[in-house]
Amino acid sequence: MAEIKCTVTECEYNKNVKCDAPMIQIERNNTASAASSDQTKCETFKRRA
DSSP states (O other): OOOOBOOOTTBTTEETTEEOOSSOOEEESSOSSOOSGGGEEETTOOBOO
16 A cells, blocks of 8 residues: 555544555545545544544
8 A cells, every 4th residue: 555644643543644544535525526635635534532
């Protein structure tokens, strides 16, 4: 699996600026067809306790 960089330090899956989630789910962000990264969102995010 490719390394996935994540700068969201509040996420439980962030391990040294890399995503350590067992599965990653990306969704469109309130659009029928994404044309840029800001039109997507990471659904895998889990707030760090």
